[in-house]
Amino acid sequence: MKSITIKGSERESVGKKSTKALRNAGKVPCVVYGGDKPLHFSADELAFRNLVYTPNAHTVAIELDGGQKVKAVMQDIQFHPVTDKILHIDFYQLFDDKAVxxxxxxxxxxxxxxxxxxxxxxxxxxxxxxxxxxxxxxxxxxxxxxxxxxxxxxxxxxxxxxxxxxxxxxxxxxxxxxxxxxxxxTDDEEEGEEGAEAATEAPAEEAAQE
CATH class of the missing domain: 2.170.120.20 (Ribosomal protein L25, C-terminal domain)
Known part of the structure; x- marks a missing residue:
């Protein structure tokens, strides 16, 4: 499966005030579950364009400041009910030996x-x-x-x-x-005499009902 790289920064604070500040700055707060503990990070909203606005499925390579890299898949996404802006995304961390x-x-x-x-x-x-x-x-x-x-x-x-x-x-x-x-x-649709009989009887039955 194809992978999309998302570059972001780990979040030090996860409170409502800091979350609102991130969104006002055009960033999306995210969480990666499945590891030893949840990993909170944020990235520019434009970074998710090829992941969210596509009918295709992708895995995600999350690259954070400091060199930390995590492979994951998107599990859930929340949009603003009026503006459709991305409010939050949940990811699930991938491991080579663990089914997802x-x-x-x-x-x-x-x-x-x-x-x-x-x-x-x-x-x-x-x-x-x-x-x-x-x-x-x-x-x-x-x-x-x-x-x-x-x-x-x-x-x-x-x-x-x-x-x-x-x-x-x-x-x-x-x-x-x-x-x-x-x-x-048509002949190529019918299979044997049963198909032909069904094709000729159907109109008669409809006429009788009418």
Whole structure:
């Protein structure tokens, strides 16, 4: 997984007054948990731009004055309810031999034949929570939907990997194509006579209901 470097300064005081002064100076108060004790530091708000305002997942290399370096992942972030300025960020320290939980983005590749035939693509899980050792964290889940037909879906079960544990039930649907009123069946969508019969019976049933 790609890493972003954040350069900051360790905080000597963590009271409300000093925190307010930091924010007024354009800095963000932060805490790193997971070590022997919490590590409080601050950094310029602009330093977090490529970490916060992106759909991608990253690890973070925190470099503090004095040469101290910590590898971490972002766990929580607070924004101002009116201005959307970053108020506070929590990080969790990474260790090579200790698994960490992280949300990994899902990316779709290809064009679904089900959508071309009028179906609706429902992207139900844009991120998946996983648990893995730091060097096993994937940048993203890459899902090919080029064979996804109307009525089909791709679930967590198809994404299982020995490198990490996905913290969702195997039956969790990530993406699916649902039928729509304007959807049409084509030969490449049908599988055998059952598919053909279903395609011809459906309009008759709808007409009867109307």
């Amino acid at each position: 939980t992280m949300n990994i983005p899902v990316k779709l590749q290809g064009n679904s034949p089900g959508v071309r035939n009028g179906g609706r693509l429902l992207f139900r899980k844009r991120k998946l929570a996983i648990k893995a050792l730091p060097d096993k964290l994937p940048d993203f889940f890459d899902i090919d939907i080029s064979k996804l037909k109307i009525g089909q879906n791709i679930s967590v079960a198809s994404l299982l990997n020995d490198d990490f544990t996905i913290l969702h039930p195997d039956t969790t649907v990530v993406v699916q194509v649902k039928t729509a009123r304007a959807a049409v069946a």
